[in-house]
Amino acid sequence: MGHAFDDELANIFPGMSEMARVMKEHDWEGTPMREPRDWPDALKIPLRMLLTSRFEMWLGWGPELQFFYNDAYIPTLGIKHPEMLGRPFREVWSEVYADVADQVKRVQAGEATWNKAMLLLLERSGYPEETYHSFSYSPLFGSDGAVCGLLCIVSEETARIINERRLETLRRLGAALAGAKDKAAIHQAARSVFATNRRDFPFAVLKFAGEEPGGDDQGILEQVRAILPTDLGQAEEIIALPSDTDWPMGDWDRPATSAIAIAIPGPTGEPHAGTLVLGLNPYRPEDPEILHVAQLIAGQIGGALAGIATLQAERRRADRIWSVSRDLIVVVDADGLFRSVSPSWTRILGDPVDEVVGRPFADFMHPDDIPGSNDALARAVGGQELNDYENRFRSADGSYRRIEWHTTLENGLVYAYGRDVTERRRVEEALSDSEEQFRHLVQGVTDYAIYMLDLEGHVSSWNEGARRIKGYEPDEIIGEHFSRFYTDEDRARGEPDRALETARREGRFLAEGWRVRKDGERFRASVVIDAIRNDEGRPIGFAKITRDITEKEEAQRQLETARETLFQSQKMDAIGQLTGGVAHDFNNLLMAVLSSLELLGKRLPDDPLSRRLLSNATEGAKRGATLTQRMLAFARRQELNVDTVDLPQLLSGMNDLVQRSIGPEWPISTNFPLKLPAVRADANQLEMALLNLIVNARDATPGGGPILISATCEDLPAGPGTKLSAGAYVRLVVKDQGSGMDAETLRRATEPFYTTKGVGKGTGLGLPMVHGLAQQIGGSFELLSEIGAGTSAVLWLPVAPQEAGGSESVVVEMDTPSVPRLRILAVDDDALVLINTVALLEDLGHEVVEADTAEEALELFRQREDIDLLVTDQAMPNMTGTDLITAVDALRPGIPAIIASGYGEGVSAGREVVRLGKPFNQGQLARAIAEAVEPDAVPQDRTVGT
Structure with missing residues (x-):
């Protein structure tokens, strides 16, 4: 009997869901529903559908709508599960029953209802909570046709509605801030946007650093400041609001009970720019996403502030253009x-x-x-x-x-x-007065045929050059059509008419072709036909100039070859100038990044993840610095330590390391004469250049193959067409057995950022760096290659003078000498670099006076006599760093000075100053200061920094 009863319950409550189990175990005898076996099919059928559906559903049965629900509905009930099973609907949702009572009556009368995203304040978590549900009420009919119950299919849309509302707030704020030109506009944008979302944020107060809000905002800020555990400007947390204060309610019927105080981020390297206080929805007291939303809002406002700062900088720049325009x-x-x-x-x-x-x-x-x-x-x-x-x-x-x-x-x-x-x-006007003189001059020209045509192409004037070149006397040709100068083939193709029509339409016709002299001889001619118009713009004729270029075509071809060579040289010089300028700007940016990271490292807690991220950022910035050095090398603006270098010894020292680096599939061999003279070069830069060439040779032979490094001594004479000065050179060749390059790839191979290695596999700066190095030391670099025949990279290096002794560069790591606290004037026209230089100096314990122009720095020297040291950028508008030092020497002769520059040329102050290469770190800056103020404590004749 018990087994049969279990089977009957399984039929009424089918499936293995939690609610099927709960319903089977429920004591239905103690409810108005009584025994399940006695329930009518009008209830059992929708109940089976409810328990086997994954849609969120519930049904009510009987006059009191006893409550049944499935597993999908359990999250909506929250803490009311499972006690609400079988209870009257009015009791289950007593807090919102009044909102749906009218619909319940309509359903009991046989009418279905539908609600889209209806707001319901449900107490499913122990407190009233803002929720949104889309649901339908459908009547359930008994066998007699009367309404016996209600079926509800529900879809909770709380997360979607709230997220869309917050995204819309962020979108509106972004749009409103886009046109903000000052802080007042930001305030207005924030007020207008927050007024559209009084549910998430019943109140909002924005305060910028250095200003005090008025009215209600002032009162709210003072009340919030009184309960914050930390400084208001640094807060970023949710705080409980005291209940004894009348906080704004927004769109709700009760005031906010909590708020967020969050700092508005300032520009990079600067402290916070202000504070934003946001009252929070009293019906969502536990919302994990709200802090993130507030951070995004603060970030948008901070970004608008940064945009205003940029706009103001552009206005100042426009003002300067206004002031200096000629x-x-x-x-x-x-x-x-x-x-x-x-x-x-x-x-x-x-x-x-x-x-x-x-x-x-x-x-x-x-x-x-x-x-x-x-x-x-x-x-x-x-x-x-x-x-x-x-x-x-x-x-x-x-x-x-x-x-x-x-x-x-x-x-x-x-x-x-x-x-x-x-x-x-x-x-x-003077030219107009000399028109008559010019006419006589034209008549006397003998190298050009210059004559006039009427609108139909008939000759109306004839100069001496036309008579000499074409052979006709004036009385023989004036009045005749100019087409007689064309060949029979050109006349058949209509070339004379096309020339006149082009000149009439476009104002000028230019061409080269064959023409015929009076005696029938053909000659190669360069022709220009200009349309002549009167003051009203109407054409009145044509001016035609013909030049005999037959004997000059060969010379022209030779000239074009020379021009192409010159063009390539000028293009590379122009690219070098551009690359050097870009590298200089990157050096300034990397200076700001590296120094900021270094100072940040001193302030970070001892957290491994933070330290690892900081190390990654520093390493990335250093890679950027390496790229700028390559760019400066190509532009021939890096600092070189040119000395005597023994090539066999240099290659011997780096051979094992290079061979291990590229792998055994690319064996490196050398072929040098017994007595190879030393060359003039920077040993470190030459090592880097050779490494680049060897790696390129490896990449050109992906299947492996030998790499041969050979050298010969060459004496080059002086003469036209040579790229090098006369003298002795070592011709160093790195040859591979790869696939070679076509003519276009070979032509562009030394252009900066051009690479054939694919995305992410090459910077395109290796060969340009080699090219720049060779040019800077007085040599040259060339590539020889053919498809299928491999590539030879050739470096021409000047031979060192015989009397010059060899030397080796030794890098000495030095402790930074300590110096007393100094009053230092820091000068840089780049605001980011200046800010970080000041921060590095102050972190070293010095007092810093700053100036963003050389003129301002010079004025400070006139006003103050307590400046101990000058640290200045070199490349500044109107007055360079060396010019500034020269001007300062007139006021304070011999004051210690440091010039910071990423360039290796053009920095000469006329006296001993310390060079500091950009980008530099704090240790290099400290050593430069020590060298400047205590020269005996640091080795001389060197540049500090990269």
Whole structure:
């Protein structure tokens, strides 16, 4: 009997789910439902569907809607599971029953209902919680057709609704902050955005460093500051709000019970920029994601502050352009009044700027030009950009200057810059006066056939050069069609008509081709046909110039070859200049990164993960420094220690290490003469160059193969076409047996960042570094290669003078001598580098005075006599570091000085100063200071740093 009863329960409560088990074990006798075997099929059928479904479902049965639910519904019940099984629906969800009571009545009357993302404050975790559910109520009918129950299919959307709401807040804040130009705009953006999300954040207060909010914000900040355990600006935590204070409620019916106080991040290397206090949703007291959302909001505000700082820097830069421009720059309103005038007005026209601003431009203009200029202003105000518009302005001395204007419109104001073209117009007038003289000159030209054509192509004038080149006398050819100078083939193809049509349409026709002289002889000609137009722009004829280039074509081909060689040389020089400039800027950036990481390392806790991440960041920055050194090597701007180098000894010392590095599949062999002279080079840089060439040779033969390093001594004579000065050189060759390079790859191989090794396998700076090194020591570098025949990398190295003795470079690790506390003036036009240099110096215990221009530094020297040491950047606008030291010597002769520079050339101050290579670390900076103030304590004649 018991077994049959169990089978019957299994049929009513099918499956192995938790709720099937709970329902089987439930004491139904003690409920209005009584024995399950007696339940009607109208209940059993939907109950079986509920227990076997993975959708979140519950059903209520009977007048009180006794509550049944499945496993998927358990999380929605929370702590009410499993006690609510079989209880009346009104009791299960007593806290929200009033919200759905009307729908329950409608269902009991036979009507189905539907709700999309309905807000319900459920007490499923022991407190009212903001939740959102999409659900439907469907009536369950008994066998007699009457409504006996209710079926609910539920989908909880709390996470989606809240996440979308927060993402929308972040999106709106980002959009509102995009156009912020000052802190007031950021405040306005934050207020407007937080007003749209009063559920997550019932209140929000933003305070920037150095300012105090007013009104309600001030009161909230003072109350929060009173309960924070740490300084308000550094807080980043959720805090409980005292219940005895009337905190804002936002969109809820109760005030916030907790808040977040979070620091607004400042620019890199600077402290926090302010504080954001956010009241939190009282119906989500345990929300693990809210702190992350607050951090994103603070990051957006910090990013907007950084953007404002950048915008202000750009405005200062624009102000500098305004101040130093040699052309006129003016702003004019629609009435013709000068709103702004650049200082160049005084230089060009003589009037003080303050006597010009606010007055109409007509007060300074030639009377005859005023009507036309008014019309031009009207067109400019209407949005038309004027180009090359010219008028005359009166100078302070009464004379008139011709100004050529270009305009643009912004916010209803016309911005214009004007160039003084007075002298240019005088030259043009002088040329016009000499037109007659020029006509006589043209008639006398004998090397060019210069003549005029009418619109149909008939000859209307004939100079001496045309008579000599083509053989016709003037009376034989004037009036004849110029097509007779063409070959029969060209006339058949319509070339004469095409030439005239091209000149008429485009203004000029240029061509080279065969032409025919009077005696029938053909010659190679270079032809130009220009369209001649009258003052109204209508064509009135053509000017034709023909040059006999038959005898010059061979010379031209030779010239083109020479030009191509020159072009390649100029291109590499230009790339070198660009690469050197980029490397200099990277050095400044890496200087800021490395010094910041070094100082950060002193302040980090002893946490292995943090230390490992810091080490990774430092190593990455050092790799960047290595790349910049390669770029400077290519640009020939790195510091070289040129000495006498014995090549066999150098290769012998590095052979084992290199062979182990590349592997046994690429055996390295050498072929040197018995007496190979020493060369002039930097031993360390030459080692790096050879290593690059050997690695390239290995990569060119992926299947393995021999690498041969050979050298010969060559005496090169002086002569045209040679890249090297006359003298003795060692020709060092690294040859592989690889696949070789095609002509295009060979041509581009020494270009910076060009690589054939694939993404992530090469920087494209190895061969450019070798090229730069060779150029800098007076040698050269070339590649010889053919497809299938391997590649030879050839280094030409100048032979060292016989009397020069060999030497070896020895790197000595030095302890940093201690120096007393100094008052140091640090100068750098790069704000990041200056900030980090100051931080390094202060961390060493020194007092630092800073200046971001050489002019400001010089003024500080005039004002103060207590500066002990000058640390200055070399590459600064208007005045370099060496120029600054020279100027300072006039005020304080011999003051200790350090020049920091990533370049290895152009740094000469006219006296002994300490060179500090960029980027440098704190130890190198300390040694440089010791060398500068206590020269006897540190070895001399060297550069500190990389």
